[in-house]
Amino acid sequence: MVHAFRKGIMSGPFSESLIRSRPKTFSEIRRRAVAYIVAEGELTEKRGGVVPTRPRGPSRPQSMRVDEATTEKKASTKQQPYEPMKPHTKGRVREDVPLRHNFLVELKELIVVPNIAERLKMSAKIDKRLGPKKDAWCEFHHAYDHPICNCLALGHHLDELVKNDFLKDYLLESQGAQTLVAPGGDQGHEMPVHGEIHTISGGFSGGACTASQRKKYARRVMTVEAQEAEQVLDVNLVFTKADLRDVVPHDNDPVVISVVTVGRKVHRVLMDQGSSADVMFWSTFNKLQLSPDQLRPYIGYLYGFVGD
């Protein structure tokens, strides 16, 4: 086990010393680790009192290795002096920093408003007045460690309440609008569309099937010409409530109409507004009792028709 511990820790002065003189028992390791921790603390103070943000060398990797190495008890005794920040972030896996909202009242007043206080799941009171910073009192945690405006847990709670519109009376208006807009980032149609299925393309639109016809069509579209005044009446095509009267509410029904052609009424005519061709099926053509001789040739293809 001692060997495993020596292998597991990160290289640094402590691990070097462990390699130079091998410890016999775990209690010896513990004793030496504490000595190193004290020494390192003094060293950093001497260097200018800047406490590194990351817990230092030998102790940190150990905490990761501990679980495998079945030395939990020993590790935890060593970890403690290094992890004063841990209790208030425990259980929060979310990495996103909560949005900062501007409230009309101060945070410490806000959280004691009875209505809000019962919604905020007050953190289980921590017995220890944790943290070395005696000047930063968090009203939410009832503990010394960080000022309330930096409290992550409270930030997350308030975030949720703001999202649920619960705090709108307390929000500063402009800020409220921003935060409402920000999360609504609609990423709806980011995916590129490679083509369309189920609309029929081809047919006579865009000219026809031969190149010369298509060119002719394109030229006609691109030119400006004085058209003889067509008989166009200014009509409003409006669908009103009255038009909805005998319509069964639906989500996805197509518009199907009936038309009269060649003296016969044809039901089940689909208005397919996506298709570039008017299509009649061969069976219908037969039922209309038309002669196939009347058909004129068409050289071309319909794309997207019945799945091909």
Place this chain on the structure above:
Amino acid sequence: MEVRRHKELRTTFTDGVASRTENIRYLVVNAPSAYKILLGRPALNRLRAVASTRHMKMKLSDLGEQ
């Protein structure tokens, strides 16, 4: 789908108020379908009609033609 033939037919549409008869060029297709005729954009343009899916209706602009 390869199309070999087409045919122009005079087709009458009515929306209860207005009624129009137009020449519609149908491509004749030999395929199974639940529908008899599919009307696409060319017909809609020719008819100057508006179809509303919500209302399940088509409206024709009444030009006074019969």
